[in-house]
Amino acid sequence: MDTSEQYANMCQKATGIQQLRRMESYIDITEKDYYITALGSDLPTTWLPRQDQLQEIVHTCCTNPMCLLIDFFNYCRELPNPAPEGTDSMEQLWLLFTMKTIYSKEEWDGD
Amino acid sequence: MDTSRQYIDMCIKAEEIQKRWGVLPGDYVWDRIDLVFPLSHNNITYIFKDPRLLDMIFWLPRQDQLQDIISENWQVVWGDFHLWIQDYDVPGTTRVDVLGLTSMEQVWLTFVMYELYKKEWRTGEWKGIQ
Numbered sequence: 724m725d726t727s728e729q730y731a732n733m734c735q736k737a738t739g740i741q742q743l744r745r746m747e748s749y750i751d752i753t754e755k756d757y758y759i760t761a762l763g764s765d766l767p768t769t770w771l772p773r774q775d776q777l778q779e780i781v782h783t784c785c786t787n788p789m790c791l792l793i794d795f796f797n798y799c800r801e802l803p804n805p806a807p808e809g810t811d812s813m814e815q816l817w818l819l820f821t822m823k824t825i826y827s828k829e830e831w832d833g834d
Numbered sequence: 835m836d837t838s839r840q841y842i843d844m845c846i847k848a849e850e851i852q853k854r855w856g857v858l859p860g861d862y863v864w865d866r867i868d869l870v871f872p873l874s875h876n877n878i879t880y881i882f883k884d885p886r887l888l889d890m891i892f893w894l895p896r897q898d899q900l901q902d903i904i905s906e907n908w909q910v911v912w913g914d915f916h917l918w919i920q921d922y923d924v925p926g927t928t929r930v931d932v933l934g935l936t937s938m939e940q941v942w943l944t945f946v947m948y949e950l951y952k953k954e955w956r957t958g959e960w961k962g963i964q
Contacts, residue, residue, distance in 0.1 A: 775836070787930070811908075
């Protein structure tokens with residue numbers, strides 16, 4: 724699971740994704756989900772979604788994983804090989820794909 | 835996260851994967867009373883006090899954990915996975931459909947079992963590929 728500063732920054736700026744999480748409760752956050760918590764605070768500030776959680780957000784119409792994979796492969800095919808410069812993990816790649824698919828952020832640079 | 839009966843069965847029977855488990859908080863497990871839950875810090879404390887508890891639970895690995903089993907270099911993992919998905923000879927269908935895989939966790943587990951142990955999920959068992 725990517726818990727790097729880069730992924731945390733990307734997630735923090737993906738406000739649409741963060742809002743999705745805020746609609747749910749914070750019950751068992753420490754066991755089930757990854758969050759960044761600011762120093763000196765008990766409250767989580769930024770949710771770091773796992774791959775399956777991003778897939779759940781983006782994959783709403785079809786239960787066959789192949790549908791999702793084909794869309795993801797097509798997305799990756801359009802990218803510089805094998806991934807955008809500076810992308811360091813599968814979580815980051817899935818976040819970029821989710822932002823493009825759901826929020827039409829074509830060349831999302833984190834803003 | 836896939837907590838379906840099929841994924842639980844696939845994980846229970848993937849003994850090679852179970853042996854690789856380094857128990858951590860947040861890991862999803864299935865226990866013999868048929869509950870699926872992420873391990874809490876308290877659970878881990880109990881396990882360390884009584885390791886026999888490990889005989890009663892099975893690890894349901896997440897996608898990132900399955901990917902880490904293959905390599906720490908995610909680009910290598912992704913490249914190999916991409917080739918494996920595409921390398922299927924039967925026209926009009928896919929490996930995912932033929933094997934009846936219904937989630938990304940199942941697809942990744944199947945890839946890891948193929949890549950490392952040359953096994954495939956057939957009729958409810960991991961079987962060596964001829």
